Amino acid sequence: MKIDYLTLFPEMFDGVLNHSILKRAQEKGMLDVNTVNFRHFAENKHNQVDDYPFGGGQGMVLKPEPVFNAMDSIEHTEDTRVILMCPQGRPFSQQIAQELSESEHLVFICGHYEGYDERIREHLVTDEISMGDYVLTGGELPAMVMTDAVVRLLPGVLGNQQSHEDDSFQDGLLEFPQYTRPRNYKDMGVPDVLLSGNHAHIETWRHEQKILRTFEKRPDLLESYTLTDKDKDIIERYKNQLKKD
Incomplete structure (x- = not known):
């Protein structure tokens, strides 16, 4: 370029x-x-x-x-x-x-x-x-x-093409939470699913977190994002949990 x-x-x-x-x-x-x-x-x-x-x-x-x-x-x-x-x-x-x-x-x-x-x-x-x-x-x-x-979006610039594909806004949602070592810090841990080694479960968790984080911080983005029935269930369960809390 x-x-x-x-x-x-x-x-x-x-x-x-x-x-x-x-x-x-x-x-x-x-x-x-x-x-x-x-x-x-x-x-x-x-x-x-x-x-x-x-x-x-x-x-x-x-x-x-x-x-x-x-x-x-x-x-x-x-x-x-x-x-x-x-x-x-x-x-x-x-x-x-x-x-x-x-x-x-x-x-x-x-x-x-x-x-x-x-x-x-x-x-x-x-x-x-x-x-x-x-x-x-x-x-x-x-x-x-x-x-x-x-x-940073040009092919090869970041080295790992996947790096920007998970960015906030890339698919219309905010990015999921990220964690790194140490596993425990000042009594603060890492979600067990990220340590499970089960990639399917990890991807499911990350998508749920993207939906919830967008709902919490930028609900306006969801107006132009096509929510699946599962996505809507994620939000409803979250709303119900907030009411209980």
């Missing part, structure tokens, strides 16, 4: 891209990253990238020329996904991460100031994505978060 970042602060990406999974993905040749400072593509002697909005108003707006020129400077095709980090966009999710992980080339446009000239949105962008219902100073941090979420 190739990823280009159009940004005014390319140095912000150094720490994230040069450590852990993202660094190893580059070393394995699975990821090629490039930062482009679009200030270098401004068409005025002061390298100005923003200006006052037509019609008046507060703040400054990113000019179209630097961003269009920066986009022209990188190789891209009709299949390139050009992502505008924007609070008006689709809320980012695991499903979007999976979708983007199937692309060969991503471009993140990281803005600042009050907003973008609308012509950037209309003529360059294929996807508008938001990290949530809040506003950040710029698009660099969301681009880094999305990069981490997307790249």
